[in-house]
Amino acid sequence: MAGQQRQAAIVGIYEYPLRKVEPGMTALRIKAECAARALEDAGLTWKDVDGVFDAAEGGPAGSGLAISEYFGFYPSVIDTTSVGGSSYEFLAAHAMRAIAAGKCKVALLTYGSTAHTDARAIGTGGMAGLGPPNPVGNMEDPWGQTLIANYAMVAHRHMYQYGTTPAQLAEIAVTTRAHAVRNPQAVKAMEDLGFVGTGEITVQDVLESRMIADPLHLLDCCMISDGGGAVVIAAPEVARDCRKTPVWLIGAGEATRYPENGRDITISAAAQSGPAAFGEAGVRPDEIDVAMIYDSFTITVLTILEDLGFCKKGEGGHFVEGGRLRWDTPGLALNTDGGGLSSNHPGMRGIFLLIEATRQLRGESTAQKAGARLAVAHGNGGMLGSRHSGGTIILARD
Amino acid sequence: MARPLPRFPEPDTQPFWEATKRHELVYPTCDACGNIVFYPRRHCPKCGGRSLTWHVSKGEGTVYTYSVVRQNRNPAFKDLGAYAVAYIDLDEGFRMMSNIVGVNDPTKDIHIGMRVRVHWEDQPGGEVALPLFVPA
Numbered sequence: 001m002a003g004q005q006r007q008a009a010i011v012g013i014y015e016y017p018l019r020k021v022e023p024g025m026t027a028l029r030i031k032a033e034c035a036a037r038a039l040e041d042a043g044l045t046w047k048d049v050d051g052v053f054d055a056a057e058g059g060p061a062g063s064g065l066a067i068s069e070y071f072g073f074y075p076s077v078i079d080t081t082s083v084g085g086s087s088y089e090f091l092a093a094h095a096m097r098a099i100a101a102g103k104c105k106v107a108l109l110t111y112g113s114t115a116h117t118d119a120r121a122i123g124t125g126g127m128a129g130l131g132p133p134n135p136v137g138n139m140e141d142p143w144g145q146t147l148i149a150n151y152a153m154v155a156h157r158h159m160y161q162y163g164t165t166p167a168q169l170a171e172i173a174v175t176t177r178a179h180a181v182r183n184p185q186a187v188k189a190m191e192d193l194g195f196v197g198t199g200e201i202t203v204q205d206v207l208e209s210r211m212i213a214d215p216l217h218l219l220d221c222c223m224i225s226d227g228g229g230a231v232v233i234a235a236p237e238v239a240r241d242c243r244k245t246p247v248w249l250i251g252a253g254e255a256t257r258y259p260e261n262g263r264d265i266t267i268s269a270a271a272q273s274g275p276a277a278f279g280e281a282g283v284r285p286d287e288i289d290v291a292m293i294y295d296s297f298t299i300t301v302l303t304i305l306e307d308l309g310f311c312k313k314g315e316g317g318h319f320v321e322g323g324r325l326r327w328d329t330p331g332l333a334l335n336t337d338g339g340g341l342s343s344n345h346p347g348m349r350g351i352f353l354l355i356e357a358t359r360q361l362r363g364e365s366t367a368q369k370a371g372a373r374l375a376v377a378h379g380n381g382g383m384l385g386s387r388h389s390g391g392t393i394i395l396a397r398d
Numbered sequence: 399m400a401r402p403l404p405r406f407p408e409p410d411t412q413p414f415w416e417a418t419k420r421h422e423l424v425y426p427t428c429d430a431c432g433n434i435v436f437y438p439r440r441h442c443p444k445c446g447g448r449s450l451t452w453h454v455s456k457g458e459g460t461v462y463t464y465s466v467v468r469q470n471r472n473p474a475f476k477d478l479g480a481y482a483v484a485y486i487d488l489d490e491g492f493r494m495m496s497n498i499v500g501v502n503d504p505t506k507d508i509h510i511g512m513r514v515r516v517h518w519e520d521q522p523g524g525e526v527a528l529p530l531f532v533p534a
Contacts (some may be wrong), residue, residue, distance in 0.1 A: 085402075121471045128402035128472060138411040139437040142528055143497050144467060144475040145483045152465035153485065160463070160510040214466040214505060261492045265463065265485075285509035385463075396427055 004282045008107075009239040009246035010395070012042025013230030013355045019189035019225035019344060020116055027058060027228070028070055030112030032125075034230035035071060042232045042242035049073050051104035051233075053095050055087035055111065055348055056080035067110070077104045081255070084381020085294055088231070088350035089391025092377075093252035095233045105235045106299040109354075112228030113346035116193065117345025122224055122347060123148040124212065130351060136301055136387075148297070149213040156215060156300040161314065165195040166215050167335060168317035169298040172334070173219050175296060175325050177201045182327075183366040189343055194202050194222055220298040222340035223350075229351045230356070247361045251281025251394035255339035259386045266314075269390030270307035270381035277376070277392035278309070285309040287373040288394075291325075291332055292353035294380040295339040304378050308392065313390045327366045327367035336360060336367040350379035354393065371398055403526060410439040413452060418527040422517045423457045426450040432477050436492040443452045457516030459488040466504045472474035474510060482508050486531055507533075 014037035017032050031054070039045060052068050052075040060066060064080040077098045081090045088109055095107035115122065128141035178200055180186035190198040197205075201219065209218040239246040246287045253276030255269040278284065293301045293308075304314040310332060311319040325334035337342075338357040340349045357375035359365040366382055375395045382388035404415050417424040426435045429449040430441035435441075441448045464484035467475070475481065485504040487493050498514060501507035513534035518527045 032400060124469045125471050129405070129475070133405035133408040135410040135437050138408050138415070140495050141402040142404070142482060143469055143483050143495050144401065144472065144478070145495065146467055146470050148469075149465040149467045149483050153463040156465060157463040182442055192437070211466075211468050216465075223501075259437075259493065259495075261436060262487075263418060263493075338400060 003275050004250050005100070006236065006248045006250065006294040007099055008096040008198040008233050008235060009248045010231055010354065010358045011234045011242040011244060011246055012038040012044065013237050013358050014041055014230050015185070015344070015352060015355050016112070016228040018192070019227050020192040020327060021114060021226040021284065027062070027112035027114055030228035031067070031110040032071060033228070034112065035108055035110050037165060038108070038230035038232050042234070043245065044232060046072070048106045049108045051075050051077040051095060051107035053079045053091040053107055053109045053315055055082040055091065057082065057113070060183030075104070077107070083389035085296065085348050086347055086350050086379030086381035086389045086391035088354060089379035089393050090254050091355055092231070092233065092249060092393050093254060093310055093391065096249045096252060099233065105238050107233040109231040109351060111230070111351040112213045112347070114226045115224050115347045116226045117237070120224060120323045120347070123221060140317065141324045146213060147383060150214045150383040151297045152213040153201055153385040154265050154339040158299065159215065162317065164317035165303065166207055167203050168321060169220055169302060171320045172295070172298040172301045173206050174203055174325060175203055175320070176206040176335050176339040176341045178326055179367040183338050183343060186338035186343035188227055189223070189295065193225060216297055216299065219281045222296050222345040225344055225346050227344050227346040229355055231351060231354050238350060243361055246398060247358045249393060250278070250396045251277040253277035253280070253392040255357055255390045256311055258273070259300055266303060266304050267309050267384050268380065269388055270380070270392065271306045273392040274308040274378070275293060277394050281394035283374060283394060288332060288374050288376050289369050290375040291334050292334060292355060292375065292377040294349055294353065294378060295335055295341050296349070296380065297347070300380055300384055301334070303384065304380060308376065308378060327369050332365070335389070336365050336369065350381070353377035353379055357395050361395055371372065401521065403521060411437065414438050415526045418518070418529060419524065421527060423438060423516050423529050424452050424457040425455055425490065427453050434490065434492040453490070455488050455490050457484045459514060460489045461498065461508065461510055461512045461514060462493060463510055464498060464508055479531070480504055484531070486514060497530050498532070499530050
């Protein structure tokens with residue numbers, strides 16, 4: 001790891017504990033609550049914040065200016081990059097660079113959503129007719145593609161090209177659920193959102209759950225919850241005096257992919273962002289202890305594990321078999337908080353990837369990987385089968 | 399309830415949809431680099447060229463991938479039952495999204511690599527026709 005830069009660290013985290021929020025709770029109030037708790041976790045105060053990083057959903061009332069005013073901050077850096085579910089990996093990368101450049105010392109990342117309470121049908125709502133007329137809408141609205149169907153098209157192609165099976169995809173849901181049952185917040189989430197069962201599941205359970213968009217079953221899909229979180233990223237001189245051990249951001253990569261004539265849709269933006277992040281960090285995938293991979297669907301994880309280089313392209317199905325990615329088996333551990341599949345998915349899950357990776361490197365996870373020193377967080381935003389963003393962050397403890 | 403149709407004014411895709419009234423599947427190519435610009439837009443996304451020429455496709459191609467949608471809360475698609483959304487690779491080299499129809503059971507009768515051809519479905523009012531695909 002010689003030459004590795006340690007110019008910014010996560011020093012404070014907080015995940016909003018409820019996935020079905022109290023009546024009257026709003027995205028802004030969730031953000032402010034999480035901000036206060038994450039600063040408390042760091043041992044910092046409201047006055048220390050000089051960088052605001054938020055994906056700024058919700059129009060003018062959620063803009064960078066509006067959020068900064070609502071909080072009461074006078075930031076020297078505001079970043080409202082919004083690229084879907086990976087936004088908080090992009091924002092973490094930008095915070096790291098802003099701190100390294102001396103433009104701010106304490107960057108606050110905030111996220112809040114009431115997607116469940118609002119009954120947003122993110123996966124099955126169809127996406128037709130949103131906003132003013134536009135080229136993509138005109139070429140795609142008539143076909144009734146749901147978001148799940150878009151990811152399902154990647155799964156079908158992956159099965160066709162590499163022989164991947166539905167049972168292999170199901171293994172990812174099974175492993176993730178095994179982690180969720182150890183996490184009281186995830187168990188409560190599943191109870192509050194009316195999951196039929198909140199215990200461990202089998203491959204058979206996934207395959208027997210109802211088909212939503214072939215070949216993806218209900219249990220291949222993430223939940224739609226409320227929720228939110230905050231992450232405090234600080235400069236080294238601040239980090240050394242914080243309450244918790246710093247978790248360093250040592251590498252970052254950002255990339256996008258679009259539908260293109262002849263493109264292989266089994267390869268995601270992670271194939272570009274991953275090598276960039278690992279290269280900057282000076283570490284290899286086989287050195288990573290914990291992988292926090294955006295699990296909107298099981299196929300998302302399978303594709304990204306391959307693209308990040310944990311196994312060869314096309315070998316993901318075999319790689320995830322037999323509980324290999326459980327917290328208590330040797331080697332890599334996956335989505336140890338229970339993931340979007342079984343713990344928390346309010347629309348943009350990216351911030352929770354950073355939060356659980358930090359817990360792991362502090363030794364605070366409910367499915368703690370023994371001796372974890374290196375983690376990767378990879379967010380995927382948009383639609384894996386067409387236009388999407390990929391953000392990779394490599395994290396390390398001292 | 400009719401399915402969602404393209405909305406205008408939208409100058410990038412208007413020529414594509416105008417041609418559907420004649421049951422022509424059209425696509426633009428870049429005069430500078432030859433790239434097929436699809437979805438259609440004002441410029442070539444490969445080279446930035448802004449001189450494009452439209453061509454008529456034979457409307458024949460191959461299923462690149464697909465999914466059968468079992469659940470869509472948009473009421474426009476309720477009556478279709480389970481229906482197939484697919485990416486079709488047209489023989490001229492462009493990839494477009496559409497539906498595959500004309501099969502008994504979309505969950506069993508569609509496979510990647512199968513040959514398909516365009517099947518025009520006129521829409522009420524005659525504003526556009528939809529290029530659906532059926533087994534060739």
